[in-house]
Amino acid sequence: MLERIHLAVLQEVEKQGSLTAAADKLCVTQSALSHSMKKLEQQLGTDIWRREGRSLRLTQAGQYLLAVAGRVLPQLDLAEERLRQFAEGARGSLRIGMECHPCYQWLLKVVSPYLVAWPDVDVDVKQKFQFGGIGALLGYEIDLLVTPDPLYKPGLRFEPVFDYEQVLVVCSGHPLAQQAYARPAQLADEVLITYPVSPERLDIYTQFLGPAGIAPRRHKTIETTDIMLQMVASGRGVAALPRWLVLEYAGTMDVVPVKLGRQGIAKQIHLGAREGDLDTDYLQAFIELARQSTAVVIP
Structure with missing residues (x-):
């Protein structure tokens, strides 16, 4: 029935604009891709696309599956990355998104002692999410969001760490x-x-x-x-x-x-995380260290 490749195809067709371009991106032939999706439609008993001239338009079922792909695929990618890290002997990685330009200097003062305290955890700071980090957090692209203006959403929690x-x-x-x-x-x-x-x-x-x-x-x-x-x-x-x-x-x-x-x-700097991740020890340790940052950054 529904498999990961089907969700990936939906995403790529939406991004690339055609089956041909999506097939090239996924390194499969167009005929194999078309056959796979047609078989899925037969199994589901509903169309995923409707052809309009030379274009494909998602049906209501297709739109739903595309939304599922946006939620599920990032989680699967993250799970595979975590398992790869475990296999290599690493504890994990902490991906931090920035929604605050001047907070970068503050963050550096937290990251430095954190790396010493947690040598088996990698830290990656992503600044492309400035003023758009909620979607990245919900989409599993980052694990922590640094923001002075939290936007409270179901499934997320924001901790004030610095006044x-x-x-x-x-x-x-x-x-x-x-x-x-x-x-x-x-x-x-x-x-x-x-x-x-x-x-x-x-x-x-x-x-x-x-x-x-x-x-x-x-x-x-x-x-x-x-x-x-x-x-x-x-x-x-x-x-x-x-x-x-x-x-x-x-x-x-x-x-x-x-x-x-x-x-x-x-103002306050907040750290936002998914509620389900808050019991991760190295993530919680970063939040606690950030709370101690006041004495570090204020002369």
């Missing part, structure tokens, strides 16, 4: 550098530099500028923290980053943290 304050970053010669806190209106004539993230996912917009109805004079995006802070230090704009990160760079760059509003913006 921090989001602050405005200016150069020491900036008029705001000597003030106790910044007001939204004071950024109306500023160039705001952020990571390449939509404004609705940026705290400086959602919790500071937006509620006051203020927009910066110009909004620029830069991918790397170092370049962003060099731009700020040269007086070419202001940015918003965690206070602990700004203080780390303040020793070598001419940058100053300023509170965002009288009350400031309090």
Whole structure:
């Protein structure tokens, strides 16, 4: 009846757009692929595809099987990888997804002692899941998600591990550098530099500028923290980053943290995991080590 290859075929046809391209990707002949899927349709008693001209369109049954493939195949791939690691004498691997640009520096300070404590566990950090990590976690592409903005879903649990304050970053010669806190209106004539993230996912917009109805004079995006802070230090704009990160760079760059509003913006870094994986000892150990990271990253 239904086998793994059938699910793989469905995924590849959807990705490649045709049976021919899917057959090439799966290293089988088109006739063998077509025969296998036709036999499955006969066994199931329902069509998976309908042909529309030279294209194939999934039926309702096909759409359902495609959704099953999206859930099942990543789990099978992960199981095979885990078993391969066990066969080679390794404990396992921890795949961490990043949904927070500046959190990378914090993560490095956790990973270093973790690798010492767990020498038989490999760690892989994936940053392509920035602001899209929930799907990767549910799809078994990663095991832990680092995020300041958890999105609670059934089957997932998020643990707060690190408190921090989001602050405005200016150069020491900036008029705001000597003030106790910044007001939204004071950024109306500023160039705001952020990571390449939509404004609705940026705290400086959602919790500071937006509620006051203020927009910066110009909004620029830069991918790397170092370049962003060099731009700020040269007086070419202001940015918003965690206070602990700004203080780390303040020793070598001419940058100053300023509170965002009288009350400031309090944030937390969370680690998200699938509930079924939380009893894995080396995953739980990483979460516990992350909770101890406050003293490591705050001067």
